[in-house]
Amino acid sequence: MPEQNILEAIRSAMDEEMERDERVMILGEDVGKKGGVFGATDGLWAKYGDKRVLDTPLSEGLIAGAAAGAALYGLRPIAEMQFADFVYPGFNQIVSEISRFRYRSNGTFGVPLVIRMPYGGGVHGALYHSQSNEAYFTSTVGLKVVAPGTPADAKGLLKASIRDPDPVMFFEHKKTYRLFKAEVPDDDRVVEIGKADVARSGKDLSIYCYGYMRFCALEAAETLAREDGVEAEVVDLRTLRPLDTETILASIARTGKALVVHEANRFGGFGGEVAAIIAELGFEHLDGPVTRLAGPDVPGVPFHHNLEDWFMIGPARIVEAARDLAAY
Amino acid sequence: MATTIKMPQLGESVTEGTIERWLVKEGDTVEQYDPLFEVVTDKVNAEVPAEVAGTVTKIIVGDGQTVKVGTPLAEIDAGDDAGEQPASEDRAPAQVPEPAPAAVEVQAPAQTEPEAQPPRAGTQPELAAAAAEHETSRVQAAFNNGHEADGGPPTDASMRMTPAVRRLVREHGIDVARIQGSGAAGRVTREDVLSFVAQYGASAGATAPAPAQAAPTPQPVAQATPSVPAPSAPSPAPAPAPSAPPQAPAQTFAPTPVPPPMAGDTEIALSQMRKGIAAKMTRVKQTVPHAYTVVEVDMGNVVRWRAANTDSYTAREGIGISYVAVVIKAVTETLRQHPMVNSQFAEDRVILKQAMNIGIAVAVDNGLLVPVIHDADQLSISGVNRKVQDLAARARTNKLRLEEIQGGTFTVNNTGWFGSVSSMPIINAPEVAILSMEAIVKRPVVIEVDGADVIAIRPMMNMTCSFDHRVLDGAQVGYFLADVRKRLESWDLNTPIG
Numbered sequence: 140m141p142e143q144n145i146l147e148a149i150r151s152a153m154d155e156e157m158e159r160d161e162r163v164m165i166l167g168e169d170v171g172k173k174g175g176v177f178g179a180t181d182g183l184w185a186k187y188g189d190k191r192v193l194d195t196p197l198s199e200g201l202i203a204g205a206a207a208g209a210a211l212y213g214l215r216p217i218a219e220m221q222f223a224d225f226v227y228p229g230f231n232q233i234v235s236e237i238s239r240f241r242y243r244s245n246g247t248f249g250v251p252l253v254i255r256m257p258y259g260g261g262v263h264g265a266l267y268h269s270q271s272n273e274a275y276f277t278s279t280v281g282l283k284v285v286a287p288g289t290p291a292d293a294k295g296l297l298k299a300s301i302r303d304p305d306p307v308m309f310f311e312h313k314k315t316y317r318l319f320k321a322e323v324p325d326d327d328r329v330v331e332i333g334k335a336d337v338a339r340s341g342k343d344l345s346i347y348c349y350g351y352m353r354f355c356a357l358e359a360a361e362t363l364a365r366e367d368g369v370e371a372e373v374v375d376l377r378t379l380r381p382l383d384t385e386t387i388l389a390s391i392a393r394t395g396k397a398l399v400v401h402e403a404n405r406f407g408g409f410g411g412e413v414a415a416i417i418a419e420l421g422f423e424h425l426d427g428p429v430t431r432l433a434g435p436d437v438p439g440v441p442f443h444h445n446l447e448d449w450f451m452i453g454p455a456r457i458v459e460a461a462r463d464l465a466a467y
Numbered sequence: 468m469a470t471t472i473k474m475p476q477l478g479e480s481v482t483e484g485t486i487e488r489w490l491v492k493e494g495d496t497v498e499q500y501d502p503l504f505e506v507v508t509d510k511v512n513a514e515v516p517a518e519v520a521g522t523v524t525k526i527i528v529g530d531g532q533t534v535k536v537g538t539p540l541a542e543i544d545a546g547d548d549a550g551e552q553p554a555s556e557d558r559a560p561a562q563v564p565e566p567a568p569a570a571v572e573v574q575a576p577a578q579t580e581p582e583a584q585p586p587r588a589g590t591q592p593e594l595a596a597a598a599a600e601h602e603t604s605r606v607q608a609a610f611n612n613g614h615e616a617d618g619g620p621p622t623d624a625s626m627r628m629t630p631a632v633r634r635l636v637r638e639h640g641i642d643v644a645r646i647q648g649s650g651a652a653g654r655v656t657r658e659d660v661l662s663f664v665a666q667y668g669a670s671a672g673a674t675a676p677a678p679a680q681a682a683p684t685p686q687p688v689a690q691a692t693p694s695v696p697a698p699s700a701p702s703p704a705p706a707p708a709p710s711a712p713p714q715a716p717a718q719t720f721a722p723t724p725v726p727p728p729m730a731g732d733t734e735i736a737l738s739q740m741r742k743g744i745a746a747k748m749t750r751v752k753q754t755v756p757h758a759y760t761v762v763e764v765d766m767g768n769v770v771r772w773r774a775a776n777t778d779s780y781t782a783r784e785g786i787g788i789s790y791v792a793v794v795i796k797a798v799t800e801t802l803r804q805h806p807m808v809n810s811q812f813a814e815d816r817v818i819l820k821q822a823m824n825i826g827i828a829v830a831v832d833n834g835l836l837v838p839v840i841h842d843a844d845q846l847s848i849s850g851v852n853r854k855v856q857d858l859a860a861r862a863r864t865n866k867l868r869l870e871e872i873q874g875g876t877f878t879v880n881n882t883g884w885f886g887s888v889s890s891m892p893i894i895n896a897p898e899v900a901i902l903s904m905e906a907i908v909k910r911p912v913v914i915e916v917d918g919a920d921v922i923a924i925r926p927m928m929n930m931t932c933s934f935d936h937r938v939l940d941g942a943q944v945g946y947f948l949a950d951v952r953k954r955l956e957s958w959d960l961n962t963p964i965g
Contacts, residue, residue, distance in 0.1 A: 395631045395657045426631040426657035467651050 143323040146316040148290035152297035166193040167219030203229030210252040223258035224270040238281030249304040257313040260440035269440035271403035276308045284379040286310040288353030295330030312351035335383035341370035344396035349376040359457035369465045395426030405433035427467035432460040472541040484508040485533040512865045521545040631657040740834040751896045758936040762948045766926045768958035792852035797954040799844035805947040811897040826875035829862040836862045839875040847965020899938045905929040
């Protein structure tokens with residue numbers, strides 16, 4: 140199997156799906172000739188032409204709306220929001236229309252589209268290029284929300300998302316794009332939506348995470364094992380909705396302690412849902428307070444390096460929180 | 468202003484009570500301390516008085532119903548305008564339980580904590596201060612402080628059990644007090660329970676070996692590695708038990724199987740009191756390591772003293788002089804020199820009790836009650852004697868008040884009245900010792916008179932002491948008993964009865 144980084148894995152997923160199914164098309168800002176600001180669609184415009192890879196005006200409302208229309212008319216659009224921070228002009232299309240078509244049409248129409256969005260901070264992107272806004276979408280019924288943390292998952296989940304008969308919000312942490320390489324299947328393998336991955340087994344506590352936090356949690360777990368003798372289990376949720384409750388609970392039954400980690404701010408964040416599920420359904424297994432480690436409740440990721448560091452959740456912060464919980 | 472009357476907690480570890488009958492009805496006017504209703508618990512039957520004067524506006528729980536402690540039972544409207552009785556509204560009718568009597572009781576306040584939580588003090592947070600971690604610790608600190616400032620019950624982390632620990636303790640039938648906690652502030656962790664089970668077996672929580680059970684050791688091996696949240700699924704044990712058939716998680720307190728009744732047998736349903744006695748005796752005998760000591764006492768002087776005083780005393784008071792009063796007097800005087808014997812065991816520490824509240828065991832119809840003589844050391848012999856008579860009489864007619872069955876620090880048990888010469892009573896935990904005075908029996912004993920051994924006939928009494936061996940050792944109790952004996956044997960014939 141070839142080694143790829145997450146960006147390359149995403150590109151090959153789109154390439155293979157476009158090759159496989161001519162209904163698959165891409166639209167977004169600078170996705171065509173330029174190949175996307177991060178290069179995710181690099182080469183696809185040349186390969187598939189401007190009918191299948193569309194450069195759009197700077198209008199996210201249009202991108203979301205046109206994608207919805209195309210999907211309803213039988214295409215399989217992949218819409219790219221240049222940054223997750225830019226999605227809001229398209230929010231109405233996504234939340235009021237795309238998410239509800241299946242319900243509204245009594246199951247007759249789905250909107251089989253994918254909206255890819257680079258999210259997250261730690262790249263000196265400041266307020267308009269760093270947001271982790273997944274909670275808006277995880278709290279919207281009718282959307283699937285995916286946030287991979289490895290190249291193989293990015294590829295497999297994107298393929299699954301493109302083939303899914305319903306809308307999928309696909310969150311790509313921009314810091315992970317070129318963070319590391321790993322083996323990626325070069326065949327037609329898909330990763331099922333709705334399945335978490337136990338990335339590391341442990342007996343002392345469970346760290347629930349997704350996206351970039353998987354990388355941080357695994358690094359933290361190694362430190363904890365080396366320095367504290369604490370064996371942390373790392374559960375990469377991968378899909379935020381539908382959520383793999385079974386794997387979440389099986390892990391808490393093994394460890395009794397839960398640390399829920401995300402970069403998005405804490406209040407009303409997705410971690411609250413995970414924590415609530417654990418508290419509600421895993422109550423009798425709890426041997427410590429269900430703990431959240433999340434970005435601070437400030438309006439955005441700051442620009443200044445020191446402040447950005449203060450904002451970001453990384454391995455050291457996870458180690459610290461896990462130590463407290465393990466000692467409880 | 469309306470006051471809600473709630474089911475009081477009639478004694479430690481009592482969780483529910485049954486309304487025997489209401490003594491008032493809706494619309495009645497009551498004075499403060501007027502009896503409101505009779506309540507039956509597994510420990511005691513009692514009349515509950517009104518906390519405040521007023522009109523009974525509503526009776527929520529009717530006769531014969533059993534409800535949990537703290538359930539609202541009725542409302543009394545004091546009739547005055549708001550604000551006059553600020554403190555009375557939420558006061559529980561029963562007294563606040565004493566500090567940390569045992570592990571089980573301490574859980575309750577811990578569970579109710581969240582209600583008291585004022586999430587935020589309404590400050591406008593600056594951005595930095597609102598950072599998530601600070602937020603949590605600040606709220607938590609405010610929560611903890613607030614709780615202690617309330618004068619709420621102390622929250623001893625070593626007494627708190629997480630859901631996982633509670634479940635394991637229940638599954639394995641373990642007394643959690645026997646496990647040394649390794650968590651923060653001494654909390655018993657899930658790991659602690661699992662390794663305890665692995666080391667000692669599931670039934671190790673009990674002091675007595677469980678007779679009806681096959682060796683439980685193989686069981687914990689399977690239990691120690693729960694992998695899926697399906698507790699009942701039998702996981703394959705790596706070391707199968709050679710003799711025992713596969714069994715459900717080992718249950719320490721599994722009752723002895725009873726064959727079904729046969730023709731002619733009679734079945735008697737357990738009364739609330741019987742159930743209470745059964746539960747408490749089982750718990751105490753299984754969790755407190757009992758040890759026993761017996762001494763013989765020559766009661767000659769006491770007998771003579773009593774004979775000399777009985778007529779005048781009976782003429783004066785209308786009741787006789789009970790040996791129990793004399794022994795209690797000697798016990799309280801001796802306890803002052805042996806404070807460890809007048810203490811309570813609180814798992815991680817021993818509380819030496821300042822008060823000497825002496826419980827006396829009283830047999831009642833189909834049961835037993837232990838009313839308490841509060842501050843017995845401050846009463847004269849006559850005072851103790853009258854208390855004994857009074858409490859025993861009211862115990863038999865169900866007229867004890869709540870406080871009269873609570874707060875004991877040592878118990879005197881008179882088994883002599885039915886002729887016993889040796890008994891081994893169960894300690895009235897969390898007290899650490901109980902003394903049985905056995906029958907006074909005339910016996911030939913060898914005594915020394917002018918350097919020569921002679922056989923004499925003396926009124927002899929055995930005193931048995933059961934004690935909690937976690938707190939007391941044989942020698943300590945031996946000295947204590949020897950001192951009580953000395954006091955009784957050298958009883959001055961001129962001792963004032965008071």
